[in-house]
Amino acid sequence: MITLTVVAALLATLPLVFILALLLKQGASSLNWAFFTNMPKPVGETGGGMANAMMGTVMLIGVASVIGLPVGIGAGLYLAEHRGARFASVVRFLSDVLNGLPSIVIGIFAWQFLVRPVKQFSALAGGIALGVMMIPLVTRATEEMIRLVPDALREAALALGYPRWRTSLTIVLRTALPGIVTAALVAVARIAGETAPLLFTAFGNQFWSTSFMHPISALPLQIFSYAISPYDEWHALAWAGALVLLALVLVISLVARFVTRSKFGAGHD
């Protein structure tokens, strides 16, 4: 029995090892400084990078975080502090449904309401689509983290004369903060690689753009368009892009772990 679980545990980590090995083999050779600083080059020219796609990913994550973090943390705080309320269980259920929704559906939704009316693909629409994806992730994780805060701390703050809202913000939320930061980072890592919601919102862009109102490139979009192209040089760049994306997620996850271990951690006792 133990042997079986050990095997299962090994199998669980195997895909990541394989993916990392493959990406290193295929992508590392195309990875150089120019990859980060140069713009894409036309077919036939050597070199060329994904600077625009990286800028696009940063901007999309920015927009998504502006929407996803405050809404998600606020909703999570509500769910944790009013766990018994009927409205809370409705919100919790809908949040789980939204979390399970295929990301392409969120993309279509964003296209219908944000792209179609203005007849313009935009970074904003893409960021909002990703932000909507972030909301349930952050909501549920925040709720879990806040539930770990002992009730006794709430009581102690109330007994000192803290109003409820101040207790929630300065004691409960503050105590749960390292966990919430971790959850936020994990959510960012999760959406950083999303492609489907961006296909008909951010759309992609071969040129440098920092406008929220225009189509913009993103790492996953660029990987997608290079990977389905017939050119070997572009395939190599797609591998390199995938490696960068994986490294990004890895770094964010490591930062998340570091935050959890900080001195004034969420762990009480």
Add this chain to the structure above:
Amino acid sequence: MTEPRAAAPTFRVATNLTAGSAAATATPSIVSVKSLDAYFGATRAVRDATLDFPEGQVTAIIGPSGCGKSTLLRTLNRMHETVPTARVEGEVLLEGKDIYERSVNPIEVRKRIGMVFQRPTPFPTMSIRDNVVAGFRAAGRSAPPRAEQFEIAEWALRRAALWDEVRDRLDESATALSGGQQQRLCIARALATRPRVLLLDEPTASLDPRSTQKVEELVYELRGDVTVVIVTHNMQQAARVSDRTAFMLLGELVEVAPTSRLFTSPSDERTEAYITGRFG
């Protein structure tokens, strides 16, 4: 002592109270509970309690588990109502004014009455010093300047007999302290805003004997300056630290008397049964 609802069970209480308040004529009551009922939903956890807490004295509330002693304590600073479905009927006079009057803000009541719980509750994200002055952060209280807060922190930590143990690490996390130190830190935190009443809800229940002794000595030293109400399931503790003791059973306040009298010649047979160890 008016007791309009002098039903048979409460009559004995009333007689004892008369005796008790006669003994306490020199020390007026700072908190008076009058015909108080406390509910959780439909369950009445405290039934028609009436008693006085003389200023500067230590009053212990004893009784078996689930008798309503913690609930009674929590009605004194309006913490009872923070639990969903909990409510209170009757009056609690703090310095003559009913804290359950419609116009009274429970937050103001809690600021004037300190409270310490069964398990130590230092705020884990705050340093030791910030924990002590945390009460000043509550809204509406004009916080004294930082330098003055430091002085207050020292005063409160000295008062709680913790200063010598933490003076060199005031900026460290409070969670690094031992359980007993954490509990004394919580007492310092409750004392920092200079409340006239301090409520202790089984403050030594989670402490080892050595720490328990320190907390008891502390309570003993606070008398005179602060009115202390201490809930305990430990009769020896009540006998050691309190001036007056109240005995509760099944939500009913059976008897209130000077501690020495309650433990030597209780007037109610249920009190006698409890203190001689026949149940509870």
